[in-house]
Amino acid sequence: MTSLSIAEAAEQTGLTAHTLRYYERDGLMLRSVERASSGHRRYTDEDLRWIQMVTRLRATGMPIRDVRRYAALVREGDGNEAERLDLLLAHRQVVEQQLAEVTSHLRAIDHKIALYEHTVRPAS
Amino acid sequence: MTSLSIAEAAEQTGLTAHTLRYYERDGLMLRSVERASSGHRRYTDEDLRWIQMVTRLRATGMPIRDVRRYAALVREGDGNEAERLDLLLAHRQVVEQQLAEVTSHLRAIDHKIALYEHTVRPAS
């Protein structure tokens, strides 16, 4: 099991060291990240996998507070899988709705683009 | 040609009156909205169509400052269609990339959901 410094974890996850510390103190991690004798953080593979999940939730627009709720459920351990599922399903629905909305707005913008392409290169 | 009060325009566009005023003072409108003798704003159909375009750009994640740039180009009048096209094409590319990213993250989340569904209802 490798364990990484915060800078290495930052590089691996694509987040900044600042953000990793921020996530930890904001309750988004499953537990406090382990420390070397120097007090420096040491990230395990498990930490990295969790951060990846957090990244996915964030990248799909889940607010920090909901990620925190989800983390709390996972932290509690077995028995609340139904709640976790509810949370993820609700999120999924929001995301799909947003995708549909953005897609439809994008189509309208595409129409505008087509008009401008006609104006700019009338031959086409 | 109808002309609407700010409250009516807000209802029509789905924005708040606050936001409509904010857009105007932040340079997102094509020109100052006309006023009744009382000083109250009167929105024309043209205003509403423009606000719809702004809404589409915003809903697809275009930052206010870019909407302002686009508004400035349209305000300038004929002759800069190529620039407007560039701006929209650049935006379009960003949006498509984001859609792809969100979609891929969502698929990963769906895997997680499938796992939980298995835990919660093992029979399925």
Add this chain to the structure above:
DNA sequence: GCTTGACTTGGAGCGCACTCGAAGGAGTTC
């Protein structure tokens, strides 16, 4: 003429998600 309600302005405030700065400690390199 008084009240009511919709509107006006300028400017302050807010929620979110970071992002950064200052001051200091530990470990490595010469």
Add this chain to the structure above:
DNA sequence: GAACTCCTTCGAGTGCGCTCCAAGTCAAGC
């Protein structure tokens, strides 16, 4: 042992996009 680098914490600052407030104006109804 001095310099350098990487890390620590606490707390403040930033950028975005609204969102709201206070004080005032105007038109209509009673």
